[in-house]
Amino acid sequence: MWTLETVQKIAAVEPETWIRILRLMIQARRVDERMIKLCRQGRIRGGSFTGIGQEAISAAVAVASQPDDLFAPCIRNLALHLGRGETPLGVFRQILGRATGPTGGRDGNVHYGNLAHGVYTMISHLGSMISVVAGATMAKRRQGKESVGVAFVGDGTTSTGDFHEALNFASVFDIPLLVIIENNHYAYSTPTSQQYRCHRLADRAVGYGINGYSADGNNPAEIYVTVRDIMDDIRANPRPALLEADTMRMRGHGEHDEAKYVPEELLQVYRRRDPIEMAIRGMQAAKLLPDEQLKTMEEDIAAEIDRAVRQALSEEEPMADSLTQGVYRDA
Template sequence: MRYHIGDLDHKMLLTLYKSMLKPRMIEEKMLVLLRQGKISKWFSGIGQEAISVGVTQALKEQEYILPMHRNLGVFTSRNIPLYRLFSQWQGKQSGFTQGRDRSFHFGTQEYKIVGMISHLGPQLGVADGIALADMLRRKKRVTAVFTGEGATSEGDFHEALNVASVWNLPVLFCIENNGYGLSTPTKEQYNCEHLADRAKGYGIESRIIDGNNILEVYTKVDELAKAIRKRPRPVLLEFKTFRMRGHEEASGTKYVPDKLMDKWAKKDPIGNYESFLLENAVIDQETIDKLKTEISQEINENLKLAYDEPEIIFDESKELNSVYKDFEYQHIENNSNKKNIRLVDAISEGLEQSMYKHNELIIMGQDVAEYGGVFKITEGFISKFGKSRVRNTPICESAIVSAAMGLSINGMKAIVEMQFADFVSSGFNPIVNYLAKVHYRWGQNADVVIRMPCGGGVGAGPFHSQTNEAWFTKTPGLKVVYPAFPDDAKGLLNTSINDPNPVLFFEHKGLYRSVYGDVPEEYYTLPLGKANLVKEGNAVSIVTYGAGVHWALDVLEKHPEIEADLIDLRTLQPLDMDAVFQSIKKTGKMIVLQEDTLFGGIANDIAAQVMEHCFEYLDAPVVRVGSLETPVPFAKALEKNFLPKERFEKELLKLIIY
């Protein structure tokens, strides 16, 4: 292996050596502990230390790094106290996830490290968002994100590179090409000679780097980082290396040919570099022995701290209170002059006034800039806020949701417009596995609102008509808002944007231009988790939301003899069950109406809770009404019978005479 010292002094040469030696010695200790059953799992990076260390040493302390399983050198090079790492791996309180996640599935703002999730790909888009925030603030910084060659087959990889290219983001995409994705060799993972060649398709630069040569890694990454700070742009780096142990220790390496293992063993990044330093009198054996003794002592002392720490004791209240970041709602009264406007106008007003209130709020979505979005909600925003804050995106929902997460990590707020709520399925993974879980896992909030134009009744067919709120009400960590009236929409949207937690904000397309209301002209807020009693009566409780509120109003107008409590839930997570319980205790009868198909919907949970907590108050079974168990049809006659409005009327009349 050839080493070129260049301008590096002896101090830097030694720093690189020490920085590789420490993670290697920690790993060797962890493998012993794994065999002793003192840690549950281990993903070894032995043989790949030069990449983690070289990249980290080339970046500044305030620059974010997003590592993967085999990047222990990132954490140790940032000088994280070892006892905290050991506590993390043992599921102790001092670990970064307090026992809620394992291995390297964590982040820390203190050390500017953002750990991975097992789905791998989303963190590439997160790096885009972090870099975007730096670029918008004109901070000359680089973000480095790691991935393996196997994860480059995921769509998130391609989406993230494309977004970074289109937006010219200062991101180093670091591929550790170590030969195998678990047991699958590279020849079965991709069909090109070098993964770096893929950069050409995105119009970005790339480099191929010997991942076992610490000086090559450090000097080339250092050179690139300095250049990117001056002229922001993404660069794809392919580090050629090898995985000397199993994907994780339990999987072993029997599938790897012995000759291949022998070949790469001779390229060990630490052994070769150590020999080079000895030959060039940069270090002597006595110093090496002393250094190993010091590291060994540090490891043992910190292990003792972790061992001595008591096991975590389950505290139900603490666990439940850790799902969301604390949010102190500030009520701003709606006492200004009112004007009669449509739902679509109220949402647009709320967005505009929130953009003035939060000068680091970014709107992202397909066609939201000059075109104003397909529903024209952001029309005219470019002239007021500029293209840096109102950003057209490529068609890549997953990467954009992930980028919104990155903006939040770097201290900004983000709004993502799904062109249609149906399309959220393409961004489902980062919503339910990243945004929803990140605060519970390591205390990082996702300050993101995802706007969801939804609903049927407009002849848009199966792919533009779903109301899919139940996909998200089931996922702890998300909030779900679903207004039915213009004044509610504006006030709840403002609060959703203020809330530092991820919010799915559903906007019914059929109500956009058909429903009018008196809406305060100035900025105001409404609390999440508070239902609205639209009509009051003693005969029956009608519980619904969205378009269901207006269907219920139509039916009640048609049947003025029915005295009903009509409860508009407004938010589905948190859900105001107190308002529901209070009403059923008064009326004794309840019907729950939802536009979504019935099975698995929110109506089921409401009915179940009423049965559990208010059974003795019921004079009839709780009735649930929803759409037909089919995809949303296109033809008018089919869609009319798919939707539950007429069935609701029949069921309501039956319930009244029960």
């Protein structure tokens, strides 16, 4: 629910900031929706994973970040990729396995990044990317940069050894690393009730001697202000922080998963808290979003996605003789 305090938080930030957050969320949602259609048409080989319902967290991080910051995204962080310089065309080239895509058509999935924009390529092993971005951030700091690292994980990742080892290392060496737990209540099909006994995953921060925070990951105002303040704090006073963002994935683990294990009542709760709808209501309450501006934004995004899909579909898949290219770096 949008409270007076939430609307005041929105109005206290430059209107352009909220427009950018909303645009990133809508852009990510529409790309995901088109990807679902392409998947059902049989145009995508392999898995298709969306972040529908979780866009606010990634958008908030993208907008709150600085150019030298580093990121380890997970599988539902499309808004981060878009916010750090990726384009819908690049995304569709990737998921359609085109030779022109970020991985040259070798991966039609979520395993891609852009080091020029500080986004590391994710791997599917839960928790493994936390130590990567922790070490990279540590190196940046030793080079005199004021970089902050951000690692996205799910609730299931907190049950892995890699999660503990990376957080412990970052805590001991005061690395400015924000680990965001996107708690969407299920690790694939395992509910949180079967994963841990603590009341909040953020409480685990105490064991590492760092600060733990909780925020509503579906409330764009709350998650943005929380992320911004934490990143500003650890940038000035280097040390890790743990943030648990409550959210819900509104589809299965991937498009292959019907997610019949999720109670409809739980989905209904989060449908009423859709982050895009919450942002629109809040911005209109703060008189930051005229109807015509919203309409134009939606039309521009739809047109951009249409162009991107047409272009990606017209491009070639990788040739067999390119199989060994890019496996090793040229000496």
